[in-house]
Amino acid sequence: MHTESVAALDIGGTKIAGALVDGRGRILVRAQRPTPAREDGETVMRAVEEVLAEVSASPLWPSVTAVGIGSAGPVDASAGTVSPVNVPAWRGFPLVERVRAAVGGLPVTLVGDGVAITAAEHWQGAAGGYDDALCMVVSTGVGGGLVLNGRLHPGPTGNSGHIGHISVELDGDSCPCGGRGCVERIASGPNIARRALEGGWEPAPGGDRSAAAVAAAARAGHPVAIASFDRAAQALAAGIAATATLVEIRIAVIGGGVAGAGEVLFAPLRRSLRDYAALSFVQRLEVVPARMGTDAGLVGAAAAALLGSRDGTKTAAVGG
Structure with missing residues (x-):
């Protein structure tokens, strides 16, 4: 694992959590919003952007080299889209593209939430x-x-x-x-x-x-x-x-x-x-x-981002 920091997003039907995570899996900064799961897709995306804005306001943000997303699925990392069963307004939603735009073009790695939790348990659990x-x-x-x-x-x-x-x-x-x-x-x-x-x-x-x-x-x-x-x-x-x-x-x-x-x-x-x-x-x-408990999604999204940035990938082709 690298020693740089990454931003992590854990997106589910109840909450959207964000964090800055260092190369040892420590959460340095965190933010959270309820998921407006019954609203339109742009309202859900605004909640994501608010979480990103909160973590990017940290003085640690300049050390961030990549963003990892673990999302409720199905996801399609090859297309950069998500269609969470419990967020009806997001069907084929271009989440990777939208997050990349919100963070100034940093590399973004997307995986399903089960894969994110697996990454966390393998890295730290x-x-x-x-x-x-x-x-x-x-x-x-x-x-x-x-x-x-x-x-x-x-x-x-x-x-x-x-x-x-x-x-x-x-x-x-x-x-x-x-x-x-x-x-x-x-x-x-x-x-x-x-x-x-x-x-x-x-x-x-x-x-x-x-x-x-x-x-x-x-x-x-x-x-x-x-x-x-x-x-x-x-x-x-x-x-x-x-x-x-x-x-x-x-x-x-x-x-x-x-x-x-x-x-x-x-x-x-x-x-x-x-x-x-x-x-x-x-x-x-x-x-x-x-x-790993309730932080597994964030730590795993961070692991995916660290591995993805190391491998030069922006979607799901992340390795150990």
Whole structure:
């Protein structure tokens, strides 16, 4: 990694965060705005520009050599565009071009948010020291990214490793992505909660109906809550094992709100992996919690920018 500073943007359906990050992954300056996700595309872009204006007002700005963006997807890094599912006004929005204009022509690297988080975990977190890794976020959705042969592997459009949309149930429910039986349709937080409610779990009157509440009920021994997490763990195990079989990853790092359930998720996940990761070369696969927390998107976007500027690229072709 270089020692220069880069600007980072983490763009999601709830918030747009920005930062200046140094070559050791330390956040030096930060700014944030709510995402005006239901407004028109220019209003969303104004929020991005406000975040950039705030971080560029820092006296550290002259040391910035590049900008990295981790965005909710789909993204198309080859075209420099984003079409986040949860920001309806942005469809094929030319984000790279607009950000480059806002920062005076600095190089801009775009990756999907799952790839950004993977970059962060490999640089500073739980996947450090592993040349072949899958990093996942299990939250409202299920995303991911890959490190292969020691290099971040975003793929041509910046979406490689999107494990949430591997099909693990051939005749399963339709997924909003257009597929069927996807990991996300079973293992995401809202689907864990939906399945528990359908199975007869009931929160306290007026209580929390989220996956976190289901996790608390599972810890207390509620059989329906336990079963919902077991089903999620089974879907994750099938997707992780398929990925490991295909590209020989050595570690799977899992973050996001659902991973906050701890052993309620990880214990059945490790059990289920024994059923699916059966071939000799995947049996030693490690599964561990993520370490980077809520700053992973920013740190990972910075990592992508540092690598992209080093490699002379402006989109997704970033290496380790």
